[in-house]
Amino acid sequence: MLPLKVDSYLDLLGKTPEYASLLSSARRLNEAQLTFSKLIPAQLKQYCRLGLILDGKLTILVENGAVASKLKQISPSLLIKLQQRGWKVTAFQILVQAHNSPKNSRPFEKQGHSKRKSKLSQTGKECLTQLAATMSDSELKKTIQFFVRKHQDTSIDYNDSET
Template sequence: MRPHKVDSYLDLLEKTPEYASLFSSARQLHEAQSTFLKFIPEQLTQYCRLGRISDGKLTVLVENGAVASKLKQISPSLLLKLQQRGWEVTSFQILVQAHNSAKNPRPFKKQGHSNKKLKLSSTAKTCLAQLAATMPDSELKNTIQLFVNQHQNDSTDPNSSEQ
Protein backbone atom coordinates (compact mmCIF):
# COMPACT_ATOMS: atom_id res chain seq x y z
CA MET A 1 0.00 0.00 0.00
CA ARG A 2 1.31 3.42 -0.85
CA PRO A 3 1.67 5.98 1.96
CA HIS A 4 -1.02 8.32 0.67
CA LYS A 5 -3.50 5.43 0.48
CA VAL A 6 -2.72 4.51 4.08
CA ASP A 7 -3.19 8.14 5.14
CA SER A 8 -6.52 8.29 3.32
CA TYR A 9 -7.62 5.08 4.99
CA LEU A 10 -6.59 6.37 8.44
CA ASP A 11 -8.39 9.66 7.80
CA LEU A 12 -11.52 7.70 6.99
CA LEU A 13 -11.18 5.54 10.09
CA GLU A 14 -10.72 8.62 12.26
CA LYS A 15 -14.14 9.89 11.15
CA THR A 16 -15.97 6.73 12.16
CA PRO A 17 -17.57 6.81 15.62
CA GLU A 18 -15.97 3.48 16.63
CA TYR A 19 -12.42 4.80 16.19
CA ALA A 20 -12.83 8.51 16.94
CA SER A 21 -11.84 8.19 20.61
CA LEU A 22 -8.84 6.00 19.76
CA PHE A 23 -7.50 8.54 17.26
CA SER A 24 -8.19 11.38 19.69
CA SER A 25 -6.20 9.59 22.41
CA ALA A 26 -3.36 8.87 19.98
CA ARG A 27 -3.24 12.53 18.92
CA GLN A 28 -3.21 13.71 22.55
CA LEU A 29 -0.42 11.26 23.42
CA HIS A 30 1.62 12.40 20.42
CA GLU A 31 1.21 16.06 21.43
CA ALA A 32 2.11 15.26 25.05
CA GLN A 33 5.18 13.32 23.89
CA SER A 34 6.31 16.26 21.75
CA THR A 35 5.85 18.69 24.63
CA PHE A 36 7.61 16.40 27.11
CA LEU A 37 10.61 15.98 24.80
CA LYS A 38 11.08 19.76 24.68
CA PHE A 39 11.78 19.82 28.42
CA ILE A 40 14.33 17.02 28.71
CA PRO A 41 17.97 17.12 27.57
CA GLU A 42 18.29 16.46 23.85
CA GLN A 43 20.59 13.47 24.31
CA LEU A 44 17.81 11.68 26.26
CA THR A 45 14.93 12.25 23.84
CA GLN A 46 15.48 9.16 21.73
CA TYR A 47 15.46 6.95 24.84
CA CYS A 48 12.24 8.19 26.50
CA ARG A 49 8.57 7.57 25.77
CA LEU A 50 5.57 8.78 27.67
CA GLY A 51 3.19 6.38 29.26
CA ARG A 52 -0.06 7.53 30.74
CA ILE A 53 -0.99 10.06 33.35
CA SER A 54 -3.09 8.52 36.10
CA ASP A 55 -4.01 10.22 39.38
CA GLY A 56 -1.37 12.88 38.80
CA LYS A 57 1.39 10.34 38.20
CA LEU A 58 3.16 10.53 34.83
CA THR A 59 4.69 7.27 33.65
CA VAL A 60 7.86 7.62 31.57
CA LEU A 61 9.30 4.57 29.79
CA VAL A 62 13.07 4.64 29.31
CA GLU A 63 15.52 2.26 27.67
CA ASN A 64 18.15 1.92 30.40
CA GLY A 65 19.10 2.71 33.96
CA ALA A 66 21.39 5.59 33.02
CA VAL A 67 18.52 7.46 31.38
CA ALA A 68 16.25 6.67 34.33
CA SER A 69 18.88 8.03 36.72
CA LYS A 70 19.28 11.26 34.76
CA LEU A 71 15.51 11.77 34.60
CA LYS A 72 15.26 11.24 38.36
CA GLN A 73 17.94 13.91 38.84
CA ILE A 74 16.06 16.49 36.77
CA SER A 75 12.54 15.42 37.81
CA PRO A 76 11.90 18.32 40.25
CA SER A 77 12.57 20.98 37.61
CA LEU A 78 10.84 18.91 34.93
CA LEU A 79 7.77 18.54 37.12
CA LEU A 80 7.66 22.29 37.70
CA LYS A 81 7.94 23.06 33.97
CA LEU A 82 5.14 20.64 33.10
CA GLN A 83 2.90 22.07 35.83
CA GLN A 84 3.53 25.58 34.48
CA ARG A 85 2.29 24.31 31.09
CA GLY A 86 -0.97 23.18 32.69
CA TRP A 87 -0.20 19.49 33.12
CA GLU A 88 -1.87 18.01 36.19
CA VAL A 89 1.18 16.03 37.24
CA THR A 90 2.38 15.66 40.82
CA SER A 91 4.89 12.80 40.43
CA PHE A 92 6.80 10.62 38.00
CA GLN A 93 7.03 6.89 37.64
CA ILE A 94 10.08 5.98 35.58
CA LEU A 95 10.07 2.45 34.18
CA VAL A 96 13.05 0.87 32.47
CA GLN A 97 11.94 -1.02 29.37
CA ALA A 98 15.19 -2.69 28.37
CA HIS A 99 13.51 -4.83 25.72
CA ASN A 100 12.90 -1.69 23.65
CA SER A 101 16.60 -1.38 22.88
CA ALA A 102 16.64 -4.96 21.55
CA LYS A 103 13.79 -4.13 19.18
CA ASN A 104 15.31 -0.82 18.13
CA PRO A 105 19.07 -1.32 18.12
CA ARG A 106 21.01 1.80 17.42
CA PRO A 107 23.96 1.30 15.10
CA PHE A 108 27.35 1.90 16.70
CA LYS A 109 28.14 4.57 14.12
CA LYS A 110 25.20 6.65 15.38
CA GLN A 111 26.53 6.36 18.93
CA GLY A 112 29.97 7.60 17.91
CA HIS A 113 31.64 4.18 17.87
CA SER A 114 33.66 2.93 14.97
CA ASN A 115 33.90 -0.53 13.45
CA LYS A 116 37.67 -0.06 13.08
CA LYS A 117 39.65 -2.96 14.58
CA LEU A 118 41.88 -1.83 17.39
CA LYS A 119 45.48 -3.02 17.30
CA LEU A 120 47.54 -4.07 20.29
CA SER A 121 51.02 -2.61 20.65
CA SER A 122 53.94 -5.04 20.96
CA THR A 123 54.43 -3.82 24.55
CA ALA A 124 50.82 -4.65 25.40
CA LYS A 125 51.15 -8.09 23.79
CA THR A 126 54.33 -8.79 25.78
CA CYS A 127 52.80 -7.62 29.06
CA LEU A 128 49.66 -9.69 28.55
CA ALA A 129 51.71 -12.78 27.63
CA GLN A 130 53.83 -12.31 30.78
CA LEU A 131 50.70 -11.89 32.89
CA ALA A 132 49.20 -15.08 31.49
CA ALA A 133 52.47 -16.95 32.16
CA THR A 134 52.35 -16.04 35.87
CA MET A 135 48.70 -17.07 36.34
CA PRO A 136 47.50 -20.49 37.46
CA ASP A 137 45.49 -22.47 34.90
CA SER A 138 42.07 -20.88 34.64
CA GLU A 139 39.51 -19.64 32.18
CA LEU A 140 40.91 -16.12 32.52
CA LYS A 141 44.44 -17.28 31.69
CA ASN A 142 43.15 -19.16 28.62
CA THR A 143 41.18 -16.10 27.49
CA ILE A 144 44.20 -13.80 27.82
CA GLN A 145 46.38 -16.25 25.88
CA LEU A 146 43.75 -16.54 23.15
CA PHE A 147 43.46 -12.76 22.97
CA VAL A 148 47.23 -12.33 22.63
CA ASN A 149 47.41 -15.07 19.99
CA GLN A 150 44.66 -13.41 17.96
CA HIS A 151 46.60 -10.15 17.97
CA GLN A 152 49.97 -11.72 17.11
CA ASN A 153 49.02 -11.61 13.42
CA ASP A 154 48.61 -7.81 13.36
CA SER A 155 51.21 -6.76 10.83
CA THR A 156 51.00 -3.04 11.50
CA ASP A 157 51.82 -1.83 14.97
CA PRO A 158 51.35 1.94 15.40
CA ASN A 159 53.23 1.98 18.72
CA SER A 160 56.28 0.02 17.70
CA SER A 161 59.41 1.33 16.06
CA GLU A 162 59.64 -1.73 13.82
CA GLN A 163 58.45 -1.25 10.24
Protein backbone atom coordinates in the same frame (compact mmCIF):
# COMPACT_ATOMS: atom_id res chain seq x y z
CA MET B 1 2.86 11.95 -0.95
CA LEU B 2 2.67 8.86 1.24
CA PRO B 3 2.19 10.70 4.57
CA LEU B 4 -0.73 12.59 3.05
CA LYS B 5 -2.39 9.33 2.04
CA VAL B 6 -1.83 7.86 5.49
CA ASP B 7 -3.20 10.98 7.18
CA SER B 8 -6.26 10.92 4.90
CA TYR B 9 -6.80 7.27 5.68
CA LEU B 10 -6.46 7.86 9.43
CA ASP B 11 -8.87 10.81 9.27
CA LEU B 12 -11.39 8.65 7.45
CA LEU B 13 -10.83 5.79 9.89
CA GLY B 14 -11.22 8.20 12.81
CA LYS B 15 -14.76 8.97 11.67
CA THR B 16 -15.83 5.39 12.23
CA PRO B 17 -17.19 4.78 15.73
CA GLU B 18 -15.01 1.72 16.34
CA TYR B 19 -11.74 3.61 15.86
CA ALA B 20 -12.60 7.18 16.82
CA SER B 21 -11.66 6.73 20.48
CA LEU B 22 -8.45 4.86 19.71
CA LEU B 23 -7.22 7.39 17.16
CA SER B 24 -8.16 10.27 19.42
CA SER B 25 -6.09 8.72 22.23
CA ALA B 26 -3.18 8.15 19.85
CA ARG B 27 -3.27 11.78 18.72
CA ARG B 28 -3.36 13.03 22.34
CA LEU B 29 -0.43 10.79 23.24
CA ASN B 30 1.53 12.01 20.21
CA GLU B 31 0.85 15.64 21.11
CA ALA B 32 1.85 14.96 24.72
CA GLN B 33 5.09 13.31 23.52
CA LEU B 34 5.89 16.35 21.36
CA THR B 35 5.25 18.72 24.26
CA PHE B 36 7.30 16.57 26.63
CA SER B 37 10.16 16.42 24.11
CA LYS B 38 10.31 20.22 24.05
CA LEU B 39 10.69 20.37 27.84
CA ILE B 40 13.52 17.89 28.33
CA PRO B 41 17.17 18.36 27.31
CA ALA B 42 17.82 17.67 23.63
CA GLN B 43 20.23 14.81 24.37
CA LEU B 44 17.47 12.88 26.18
CA LYS B 45 14.66 13.26 23.63
CA GLN B 46 15.36 10.15 21.59
CA TYR B 47 15.66 7.97 24.70
CA CYS B 48 12.36 8.86 26.43
CA ARG B 49 8.77 7.85 25.67
CA LEU B 50 5.66 8.76 27.59
CA GLY B 51 3.45 6.19 29.16
CA LEU B 52 0.16 6.60 30.97
CA ILE B 53 -0.86 9.22 33.48
CA LEU B 54 -2.72 7.46 36.29
CA ASP B 55 -3.77 9.23 39.49
CA GLY B 56 -1.42 12.12 38.73
CA LYS B 57 1.61 9.87 38.15
CA LEU B 58 3.24 10.17 34.73
CA THR B 59 5.07 7.06 33.56
CA ILE B 60 8.16 7.75 31.46
CA LEU B 61 9.83 4.87 29.62
CA VAL B 62 13.56 5.37 29.15
CA GLU B 63 16.26 3.42 27.33
CA ASN B 64 18.85 3.09 30.07
CA GLY B 65 19.80 3.88 33.64
CA ALA B 66 21.82 6.96 32.73
CA VAL B 67 18.79 8.59 31.14
CA ALA B 68 16.65 7.60 34.12
CA SER B 69 19.18 9.16 36.47
CA LYS B 70 19.27 12.41 34.51
CA LEU B 71 15.47 12.58 34.42
CA LYS B 72 15.34 12.08 38.18
CA GLN B 73 17.75 14.99 38.58
CA ILE B 74 15.62 17.36 36.51
CA SER B 75 12.24 16.01 37.65
CA PRO B 76 11.38 18.89 40.03
CA SER B 77 11.76 21.55 37.32
CA LEU B 78 10.15 19.27 34.72
CA LEU B 79 7.16 18.74 36.98
CA ILE B 80 6.70 22.50 37.38
CA LYS B 81 6.92 23.06 33.61
CA LEU B 82 4.30 20.37 32.94
CA GLN B 83 1.96 21.78 35.59
CA GLN B 84 2.32 25.27 34.09
CA ARG B 85 1.12 23.80 30.79
CA GLY B 86 -1.99 22.39 32.46
CA TRP B 87 -0.89 18.80 32.93
CA LYS B 88 -2.40 17.16 36.00
CA VAL B 89 0.85 15.51 37.06
CA THR B 90 2.10 15.30 40.64
CA ALA B 91 4.78 12.61 40.31
CA PHE B 92 6.86 10.61 37.87
CA GLN B 93 7.46 6.92 37.51
CA ILE B 94 10.57 6.28 35.41
CA LEU B 95 10.88 2.80 33.95
CA VAL B 96 13.94 1.51 32.10
CA GLN B 97 12.84 -0.31 28.95
CA ALA B 98 16.18 -0.93 27.21
CA HIS B 99 14.98 -3.57 24.77
CA ASN B 100 12.13 -1.47 23.40
CA SER B 101 14.47 1.01 21.77
CA PRO B 102 14.84 0.71 17.99
CA LYS B 103 18.51 1.57 18.44
CA ASN B 104 19.06 -1.49 20.65
CA SER B 105 17.14 -3.86 18.42
CA ARG B 106 19.90 -4.03 15.80
CA PRO B 107 21.48 -7.43 15.28
CA PHE B 108 24.56 -8.16 17.35
CA GLU B 109 26.93 -8.03 14.37
CA LYS B 110 25.71 -4.59 13.28
CA GLN B 111 26.65 -3.18 16.68
CA GLY B 112 30.32 -3.69 15.88
CA HIS B 113 30.60 -7.17 17.34
CA SER B 114 31.58 -10.18 15.36
CA LYS B 115 31.08 -13.89 15.73
CA ARG B 116 34.58 -14.39 14.27
CA LYS B 117 36.89 -16.35 16.56
CA SER B 118 40.01 -14.60 17.76
CA LYS B 119 43.22 -16.27 16.72
CA LEU B 120 46.36 -16.48 18.77
CA SER B 121 49.57 -15.22 17.15
CA GLN B 122 52.69 -17.35 16.98
CA THR B 123 54.42 -15.06 19.49
CA GLY B 124 51.48 -15.42 21.84
CA LYS B 125 51.64 -19.20 21.61
CA GLU B 126 55.38 -19.19 22.29
CA CYS B 127 55.01 -16.92 25.31
CA LEU B 128 52.21 -19.04 26.78
CA THR B 129 54.21 -22.24 26.17
CA GLN B 130 57.21 -20.72 27.98
CA LEU B 131 54.97 -19.61 30.84
CA ALA B 132 53.47 -23.08 31.20
CA ALA B 133 56.98 -24.62 31.21
CA THR B 134 57.95 -22.54 34.25
CA MET B 135 54.85 -23.49 36.25
CA SER B 136 54.35 -26.42 38.58
CA ASP B 137 51.58 -28.89 37.74
CA SER B 138 48.25 -27.17 38.32
CA GLU B 139 44.88 -26.53 36.71
CA LEU B 140 46.16 -23.23 35.37
CA LYS B 141 49.13 -24.93 33.65
CA LYS B 142 46.82 -27.54 32.10
CA THR B 143 44.44 -24.83 30.94
CA ILE B 144 47.24 -22.82 29.30
CA GLN B 145 48.58 -25.92 27.55
CA PHE B 146 45.10 -26.86 26.34
CA PHE B 147 44.55 -23.30 25.09
CA VAL B 148 47.81 -23.33 23.12
CA ARG B 149 47.03 -26.78 21.62
CA LYS B 150 43.57 -25.61 20.66
CA HIS B 151 45.05 -22.70 18.70
CA GLN B 152 47.77 -24.75 16.96
CA ASP B 153 45.67 -25.58 13.89
CA THR B 154 44.03 -22.18 13.51
CA SER B 155 47.15 -20.03 13.73
CA ILE B 156 47.76 -16.87 11.80
CA ASP B 157 50.99 -14.92 12.05
CA TYR B 158 50.32 -11.46 13.38
CA ASN B 159 52.92 -8.85 14.19
CA ASP B 160 55.21 -9.92 17.01
CA SER B 161 53.75 -7.09 19.11
CA GLU B 162 50.34 -8.84 19.23
CA THR B 163 49.57 -11.73 21.59
